[in-house]
Amino acid sequence: RTLRIGLIPGDGIGKEVIPAGRRVLEALPAYLKLKFEFVDLKAGFEAFEQTGAALPEKTVDILKAECDGALFGAVSSPTQAVKGYSSPIVALRKKLDLYANVRPVKSVMTAVKPIDMVIVRENTEDLYVKEEKTYSGPEGKVAEAIKRISERASFRIATMAGDIAVRRQRLREEGASSIHKSPLVTVTHKSNVLSQTDGLFRAASKSALSAARFNGVTVEEQIVDSMVYKLFRQPEDYDVIVAPNLYGDILSDGAAALVGSLGLVPSANVGEGFAIGEPCHGSAPDIMGKGIANPIATLRSVALMLEFLEEPAAAAKIYAAVDANLEAGVLVTPDLGGTATTEQVVEDILNKL
Amino acid sequence: RTLRIGLIPGDGIGKEVIPAGRRVLEALPAYLKLKFEFVDLKAGFEAFEQTGAALPEKTVDILKAECDGALFGAVSSPTQAVKGYSSPIVALRKKLDLYANVRPVKSVMTAVKPIDMVIVRENTEDLYVKEEKTYSGPEGKVAEAIKRISERASFRIATMAGDIAVRRQRLREEGASSIHKSPLVTVTHKSNVLSQTDGLFRAASKSALSAARFNGVTVEEQIVDSMVYKLFRQPEDYDVIVAPNLYGDILSDGAAALVGSLGLVPSANVGEGFAIGEPCHGSAPDIMGKGIANPIATLRSVALMLEFLEEPAAAAKIYAAVDANLEAGVLVTPDLGGTATTEQVVEDILNKL
């Protein structure tokens, strides 16, 4: 099978880690019978300055017409509002209907407590519809934004969370090591304040998760503020967490903090038959150009993309090589207390493939 | 000076901790020349079931007409949506224009890292305006909520944050122990997605904090997801954090997690000349009636209320007695690993006053 992958490095260290993602795909062992073709695509602040568009139409068109999946690096946000600029990754998720942002957070060597969870974030609506307006009131400016929650998107994302919980449980039964014995999905919301919007998310999620095929899955719920508290106090309790877009954004970063470095945490933006791998870190202007960005978040994002493109064996290869590198703990980048360069970590992981 | 204090225990352990708050006020040493009168008021789910109103009008009227301040315990949220019920504390904050929720989080004995921060949360707007609607779309129900941010409320809350930073700095210069050397206010928002609403919060906050009297205060900003990450990774870096209502809600619980137990963390809802102390924990139905609720969050909330009622000496007395109890570490409740009852902890703290 030949997979055509769009490469969107974006800004800053995105340009240093996406090439690493390409290399790991090229280095996959031949018996997997996977071939890759790559197409370089633009997006981000630099693209905006060059072309006037943070997400050039061409990028979207090529992804839709030609690609099976993609890797997205990071984009830098301007520190002051810039007219006409808005985040390309948010637009991309919507344009390709990549309705789920999936973020597995697992501790290897780096955390005090064992953690093994996946955050499944709705990726298309909530406040991210970006419908805002500003008007002048008697006491100054007032701005409003719409938070939109639909039954359909909530049902769909909870279904994906349930499917992921079932898949993880199957892997455990096949021998994958895990701290969890049985599958759990925790639905996060704030329906004690937002009874209609978050109330709908809660109801649709519960209805989705009551499907017969989720019979063995325990379903719980947590109010978002209490979820952040528990995430920090008892992270080992959680298996799969499903949340509306904004809470999912916040929870994902909170979970990433638990495992030591954003440089370790992957994500995938997933739609029907399409997935974009995206490291959770940003463009990191402070370390850009130094060659010390941790490539692991990207390499794991490559693996995650492959999982959603139905190539679990290839994904498993990459995960195992990354884990072996981390367990050895020698060739690690400065964010983990090491002195290795991006290049050295990539070489080490390629050798372990 | 005689202060008239409304007591609103609410539900669950609210009924066990608010009496402790009353006792500490009554036990304040005579040389402080403070007298207290108390008035018992209703609110919460039990009140709703008895009277049909979660926040009886009488409660609001008496607070407005007669009281200088109040103590609020906790209310239980029904596990299923109940028609006509909505959170009384949210309503109370709006009706009394208690525009700030102030939550100091400080480590004593309980945390791995030293922490000394105050979260200043806007308390009247954002998604908490609760303007929601639901309609039927072609693919099922759709619900929308308004997130409203005003220049006025943002300016006002940032000003309070600046004032708190200056006050904390003054106390440090007078010898209060602290991990911070200079005052810092961190403005939290998500203006990379919500350029108008959170953009307005950011701009109004920065404008408020550029006032001449805040000259010595460093002002920084953090995107909310990254703020949660940093809060978990580098909590010792933060002094005062100001945030819109919902992010403030989430950050407050995250910060509370850092110091070991919600049972330690106080808050105050503050308006012009009025303050309601409120422990951060909920009604805790699991331990209700067992006499083991930690009273410290409430006792610290009493002190915080006194600070905002311009009685810093009385507040300092209570803080010191609580710290002495925690430093001894003997008479502590089960949430902190001890075996003491609420009663024993209160007695110990009264003895230390």
Ligand SMILES: CC(C)[C@H](C(=O)O)[C@@H](O)C(=O)O
């Ligand atoms: C850059 C930003 C718009 C984005 C988001 O909020 O979705 C980021 O935080 C993420 O999680 O991918």
Ligand SMILES: CC(C)[C@H](C(=O)O)[C@@H](O)C(=O)O
């Ligand atoms: C109970 C709930 C409505 C409330 C809030 O969200 O404000 C609580 O979480 C708090 O922080 O006081």
